[in-house]
Amino acid sequence: MLSRNKPELKLTQPVAIETIIAHMAGSIGEQKARVVVDEALTALGFPRSGVLPPESADLLFASIVTQEGLVGLAGRVAKQMVRLNMSPLRPASS
Amino acid sequence: MSTTIATATSQKGAAEARTLFSDLKQRLNGQSPQLVVVFASTKCPLEAVMREATAVFGRVPAIACTTAGEFDQTTEGTGQFTAWVAGGDDVVAAAGLGKGLKVNAEAALMEAILDVPDDPARPHRTAIVLLDPLSGNGEETALLASTLLGSTVRLAGGAAGDDLAFANALVACGTEVANDAVVVAVLSSKKPLSIGVQHGHAPLSKPLTVTKASGAVVHEIDGKPAFEVWKEQVREAAKKHGVDIDRVPAADMGAHLLRYEVGLIAGPNEYKIRAPLSVGTGGSLSFACGIPEGAVVRVTESVEEAQISSARGAAARARKALGTQPVAGALVFDCICRRLILGARYHSAIQELSHALGDVPLAGFATYGEIAMDLGQSSGFHNTTTVVLAFPQ
Numbered sequence: 001m002l003s004r005n006k007p008e009l010k011l012t013q014p015v016a017i018e019t020i021i022a023h024m025a026g027s028i029g030e031q032k033a034r035v036v037v038d039e040a041l042t043a044l045g046f047p048r049s050g051v052l053p054p055e056s057a058d059l060l061f062a063s064i065v066t067q068e069g070l071v072g073l074a075g076r077v078a079k080q081m082v083r084l085n086m087s088p089l090r091p092a093s094s
Numbered sequence: 095m096s097t098t099i100a101t102a103t104s105q106k107g108a109a110e111a112r113t114l115f116s117d118l119k120q121r122l123n124g125q126s127p128q129l130v131v132v133f134a135s136t137k138c139p140l141e142a143v144m145r146e147a148t149a150v151f152g153r154v155p156a157i158a159c160t161t162a163g164e165f166d167q168t169t170e171g172t173g174q175f176t177a178w179v180a181g182g183d184d185v186v187a188a189a190g191l192g193k194g195l196k197v198n199a200e201a202a203l204m205e206a207i208l209d210v211p212d213d214p215a216r217p218h219r220t221a222i223v224l225l226d227p228l229s230g231n232g233e234e235t236a237l238l239a240s241t242l243l244g245s246t247v248r249l250a251g252g253a254a255g256d257d258l259a260f261a262n263a264l265v266a267c268g269t270e271v272a273n274d275a276v277v278v279a280v281l282s283s284k285k286p287l288s289i290g291v292q293h294g295h296a297p298l299s300k301p302l303t304v305t306k307a308s309g310a311v312v313h314e315i316d317g318k319p320a321f322e323v324w325k326e327q328v329r330e331a332a333k334k335h336g337v338d339i340d341r342v343p344a345a346d347m348g349a350h351l352l353r354y355e356v357g358l359i360a361g362p363n364e365y366k367i368r369a370p371l372s373v374g375t376g377g378s379l380s381f382a383c384g385i386p387e388g389a390v391v392r393v394t395e396s397v398e399e400a401q402i403s404s405a406r407g408a409a410a411r412a413r414k415a416l417g418t419q420p421v422a423g424a425l426v427f428d429c430i431c432r433r434l435i436l437g438a439r440y441h442s443a444i445q446e447l448s449h450a451l452g453d454v455p456l457a458g459f460a461t462y463g464e465i466a467m468d469l470g471q472s473s474g475f476h477n478t479t480t481v482v483l484a485f486p487q
Contacts, residue, residue: 026366026473027233029358029389031303069309070384073237074473080245086469 236474
């Protein structure tokens with residue numbers, strides 16, 4: 001049952017860069033998420049806006065998830081959400 | 095067979111626990127108990143209370159934590175314990191405890207998460223997570239739990255409290271009690287449970303940048319000691335409530351830190367609230383989860399009406415998410431800031447929450463942080479929030 005027993009699956013659909021940022025923003029804030037994603041995109045030589053093909057998105061996540069602490073973790077969860085095609089949900093405020 | 099839930103609260107600690115648990119078992123009307131949950135003040139020694147729970151319920155999974163206030167649908171207060179039990183066969187549970195949360199959250203979770211086989215008769219999965227916030231990695235733990243359990247498992251839960259001492263927050267599974275630990279109960283159910291979440295804080299300060307941080311400790315904001323920046327931002331608001339923030343003794347600062355929490359800017363008009371738990375050396379602020387360098391935050395505050403409406407809103411959302419299914423009962427993880435801000439009106443907030451659910455049995459506690467990850471959410475640790483986990487009949 002636990003995901004630790006399941007192999008890591010590759011992405012199969014294109015991914016909007018803003019979607020990745022939105023998924024990570026809840027854990028590390030929007031500004032930090034933009035910086036993290038932007039730096040990873042630059043290091044990989046990818047465009048810094050728009051939609052990434054699945055292979056490029058996989059490489060982007062592979063770069064982000066190796067970062068220490070909350071940043072790397074936020075990347076892992078974001079990849080899970082993207083792979084399951086789940087839109088970012090936010091808790092409601094009064 | 096439907097789910098039956100029974101709750102009770104006692105102010106007599108372990109001395110009354112066996113009688114209370116026996117009475118709860120009777121009130122299941124012959125249904126098999128499946129999960130016991132206990133929320134206990136530090137004045138009710140958790141080991142002793144859980145020994146009595148185990149004596150009455152045997153091998154039924156029983157989880158617990160210490161609190162900063164506890165309540166059921168009719169009673170709320172401090173210095174007591176509240177117990178909740180679910181019976182029937184719609185929901186079954188398996189629970190574990192993992193230690194060493196601060197050093198290695200993933201290892202602690204892997205110890206706590208039991209390998210539960212898939213159950214075609216109960217295809218819906220929800221995990222209740224209780225953790226020690228003083229380990230400083232609440233968000234990390236919630237995210238790791240999500241990755242380990244899988245994105246189809248909802249998470250709900252809370253960070254243990256310790257009656258505002260900020261010294262020793264405990265979690266328990268059966269008779270095993272520990273700090274620096276996490277408890278995970280995996281629930282398998284015939285019908286989906288529902289989670290309602292709502293917070294009640296609004297920004298007070300302009301955007302500020304975390305310029306030096308390590309893990310859950312923020313050392314500097316905008317290049318200055320974090321605590322000094324926090325005081326600058328809250329000074330005027332605190333004065334309106336008759337508080338001179340510069341004269342508050344160190345031992346009493348905790349309650350004020352929880353009133354003016356830090357909002358991580360997660361999007362336009364969107365704040366992920368983070369509670370500062372203590373002031374450290376050099377004017378650092380320690381939080382219940384990591385806040386990375388470079389994050390942009392705002393100091394926030396809450397008004398009383400927002401604290402009442404957010405609790406009601408969370409309950410209404412949980413009830414609505416069950417659709418036409420009547421509610422059997424609920425567990426509530428409610429930020430301590432609500433109790434601190436509302437004071438004598440807190441009882442009314444709990445009553446409104448109970449009404450919004452349909453006046454069903456519920457048990458809850460005042461937390462130092464709340465956990466909620468519904469399907470599709472990619473962030474799990476909250477503050478100043480009410481999280482309601484509702485069980486269908």
